[in-house]
Amino acid sequence: MAYYYLMAQLxxxxxxxxxxxxxxxxxxxxxxxxxxxDNALMAELSLTQDKDLSEKTGCSFIDEWREWDYCxxxxxxxxxxxxxxRDPNSIKETADIHLDILSLIAxxxxxxxxxxxxxxxxxxxxxxxxxxxxxxxxxxxxxYAYYLKLLLLERRQFFDTEKGFAEYKSLYASIVESGQExxxxxxxxxx
Numbered sequence: 334m335a336y337y338y339l340m341a342q343l344x345x346x347x348x349x350x351x352x353x354x355x356x357x358x359x360x361x362x363x364x365x366x367x368x369x370x371d372n373a374l375m376a377e378l379s380l381t382q383d384k385d386l387s388e389k390t391g392c393s394f395i396d397e398w399r400e401w402d403y404c405x406x407x408x409x410x411x412x413x414x415x416x417x418x419r420d421p422n423s424i425k426e427t428a429d430i431h432l433d434i435l436s437l438i439a440x441x442x443x444x445x446x447x448x449x450x451x452x453x454x455x456x457x458x459x460x461x462x463x464x465x466x467x468x469x470x471x472x473x474x475x476x477y478a479y480y481l482k483l484l485l486l487e488r489r490q491f492f493d494t495e496k497g498f499a500e501y502k503s504l505y506a507s508i509v510e511s512g513q514e515x516x517x518x519x520x521x522x523x524x
Contacts (some may be wrong), residue, residue, distance in 0.1 A: 339366045343479060348459050349452075352486035359483055363476060369472045378477055380458070381406075382486050394474040397465045398481070402458065409454065430507040448492055455485050 339362070344353040354362075364372060374392050386403055389396050408454075459482065466478045 334368060334473065336366060336473065337471045340471045340475060346479065346482045346486065349501070351491060352483050354488055355482070356480060356483040359480055363446055366524070367473070367476065370479065371476070374473070375480060377475060378480055380481070380488065391397055392473070394447065394465050398462065400460050405457065418441070451492065455489060457488060459485055
């Protein structure tokens, strides 16, 4: 089914822009314009894959998105564990890894700041969403892609550079202070 009216009235989304509406408002708008079956499928969409991937939805866009994002998330978690010198084997195994995922993860891990790394992660998700939509702009895949992109834009709104830097300085100060206390105890123990 084509959703000409719905898609024609939506503003174009650009990565890192402020979302023009909330994902909840978009979902409400869709409630009255999508079929009951397509609304039910929209409920399957999220940025966190907590559903069993062996259960297919019957919508290639949603199934491909869920599989890609699950694989991406698991492998990103493994690489972060390795970087933090933790056991990557404690993280669930993934059956399939796409080569593009490995390069995106490597790029995200090379960034100096967590914010830059998260920007790369979100951009990778944005590109993946676009790659699964197909060429029919007014079909349900583009409606679903629009919803996921709104979720990504909302997620980006939570990143506050000043707050993050203040948290970093506080954490760094506590580490330095802890190190100085440990060093002082070590010196006292030697005396």
